[in-house]
Amino acid sequence: MVLQLFLNGVILGSIIALGAIGLSLIYGILKFGHFAHGDLMTLGAYFAFLFKVQLGLPFWLAFVLAALLTAGTAILLNLILYRHLKKRDSVIVMISSVGAALIIRNLVLLFWGPQNQFYEKAIQMPIVLAGGLLRIKENQIIILVLALTLVIAVHLFLSKTKMGKAMRAMSDNIDLAQITGINTEKVIIWTWAMSGVLTAAAGILLAFDTHLTPVMGWNLLLPLFAAVILGGIGSPYGAMFGGLVIGISQEMSTLIISAAYKPAVAFTIMILMLIIRPSGLMGKKV
Amino acid sequence: MLRINEIYAGYGEIEIIHGISLNVEQGEIVSIVGPNGSGKSTLLKSIFSLVDIMGGEINYLGSDLTATATDQMIKKGLSFVPQxxxxxxxxxxxxxxxxxxxxxxxxxxxxxxxxxxxxxxxxxxxxxxxxxxxxxxxxxxxxxxxxxxxPKLLLLDEPTAGLAPMFIDLILEKVEEINKTGVSILMVEQNAKKALAMSDRGYVLAAGEKKYEDSGRGLLENKEVAQLFLGG
Known part of the structure; x- marks a missing residue:
């Protein structure tokens, strides 16, 4: 039972981690909480639904196309909305992202309806491991492999490429990044693109594990923010770690309390962290 | 190599630098000293377009810096170390x-x-x-x-601020060492006496205006400067 919950936690945690990396980088670089992140995740999942189910493309192709389209949407949001408001107050940008979230969610409702949707209808028989202690579906193995691959790709991008280092530098110290001659506008576009790809991946994997609903991303927004704060705002590595911790704690908590209180676990961790160590586990000091 | 002509600069509506001219020649160490709030750092930042320029010219090796992008300034050999x-x-x-x-x-x-x-x-x-x-x-x-x-010209904004005494001398020694490799230096420094002692020339600012301009030694020996700005 414990082992099973841990495994479920790792699966949920890696999905949260994917979404949280982008949220954390956006917070670090643009200094605002992007409240449309969850709904961008939903949109990515529905884009994949469009390509896979409605247009009949193979899963991998639907995944790639949906990720690219979501990245494009994120860049577009920045171009028509956030970029103009950036010169004002960051609270204004944050509130505008709540507006963007509502628009995206209602567009999803308009095009795909309120009912649950599935990538595939066939019932999967879980693989039984460890003498019946652990059950894992084939889909969940794919989720873990894809999430791990993406996290490694993000790590290589951030630590080895010039653009990745510029992104971390900008999240660390924007003024110095400008003095160093970093083209900050270009870095911002790349940040949105990367966040879009990762958040779409998170949405697709979440839907792949369960199903699609128009509120799936919005419901995950709180755990996303909790992961970002736990790891340290602006730290992509902190967000990965924070995502795993939040996912595992949420699932393991059902040993003691009702599953209905899962979101409260993320909320409690977030509040405790803000009180005890507001800079997060891997963030710079505030 | 750097010529600042009657520069006016500040933040938004607030003008802090009121028409200061300054120049740095190849190979020199030039210091800007003055009391807190005299606009030393703002003057230095204006060279790198980090504050709002309200008037005047900044010319570096023949190009107008007020119309030059940061990456181009760096490529032309200008480098800035913030405080x-x-x-x-x-x-x-x-x-x-x-x-x-x-x-x-x-x-x-x-x-x-x-x-x-x-x-x-x-x-x-x-x-x-x-x-x-x-x-x-x-x-x-x-x-x-x-x-x-x-870089050909290094701009240093209070390089010793907040450092332990043992590091202050070390960092200033390094500044001289860097200068000996052919890099010109323009620095703002709180340790005015130490800075002027190692500088070819210096400028004393007060209230956003240039009050004195002389060789480093000249300023150190100037009784008025000593009394007003160097603590006697």
Whole structure:
């Protein structure tokens, strides 16, 4: 039972981690909480639904196309909305992202309806491991492999490429990044693109594990923010770690309390962290 | 090589620098001193377009800096070390140096050895996060980042601010050492006496205006300057 919950936690945690990396980088670089992140995740999942189910493309192709389209949407949001408001107050940008979230969610409702949707209808028989202690579906193995691959790709991008280092530098110290001659506008576009790809991946994997609903991303927004704060705002590595911790704690908590209180676990961790160590586990000091 | 002509600068509506002219020639160390709030740092920042320019000209090696993008300034050999927050704390020492070469298409790894020679304590810290270093070592990283691109003119904003006394002399010695390699220096410094003693020329600012201008020695020996600005 414990082992099973841990495994479920790792699966949920890696999905949260994917979404949280982008949220954390956006917070670090643009200094605002992007409240449309969850709904961008939903949109990515529905884009994949469009390509896979409605247009009949193979899963991998639907995944790639949906990720690219979501990245494009994120860049577009920045171009028509956030970029103009950036010169004002960051609270204004944050509130505008709540507006963007509502628009995206209602567009999803308009095009795909309120009912649950599935990538595939066939019932999967879980693989039984460890003498019946652990059950894992084939889909969940794919989720873990894809999430791990993406996290490694993000790590290589951030630590080895010039653009990745510029992104971390900008999240660390924007003024110095400008003095160093970093083209900050270009870095911002790349940040949105990367966040879009990762958040779409998170949405697709979440839907792949369960199903699609128009509120799936919005419901995950709180755990996303909790992961970002736990790891340290602006730290992509902190967000990965924070995502795993939040996912595992949420699932393991059902040993003691009702599953209905899962979101409260993320909320409690977030509040405790803000009180005890507001800079997060891997963030710079505030 | 740098000519500032009647510059007016500040933040938004607030004008802090009221028409100051200044120049730096090839190979010189030039210091800007003056009391707190006299506009020293603002003047230095105006060269790098980090504040709002309201009037005047800044000419560097024949080009108008007020109309030059930051990456172009760096490519032309201009480098700026801010007073505070002058490193990327969660990046390693080596990554900080790499970012110094951001605008270059080459990796400039051979320049790193020169910087490690200048600041040997950084060698064993190269894989450490810059934020974990001591104040003096952070300053070395900040200098290193600014030196990677082989600047011709280095702008230093209070390089010794907040440092322990043992590091103040060390950093100022390094400034002289850097200057001997052919890099011109324009610095703002709180330790006015020490700064003027090592400078070819100096400017004394007060309330956003230039009050005195002379050789470093000349300013140190000027009784009026000593009484008003150097604490007697």
């Amino acid at each position: 505070t927050d002058n490193i990327f704390p969660t990046l390693t020492v080596e990554e900080n140096l790499e970012l110094g070469a951001y605008v270059s298409t080459k990796k400039l790894s051979d320049r790193f050895d020169l910087i490690y020679n200048l600041f040997p304590p950084l060698i064993e810290k190269r894989k450490k996060k810059a934020g974990t270093l001591s104040g003096g070592q952070r300053q070395m990283v900040a200098f290193g980042r600014a030196l990677v691109m082989e």
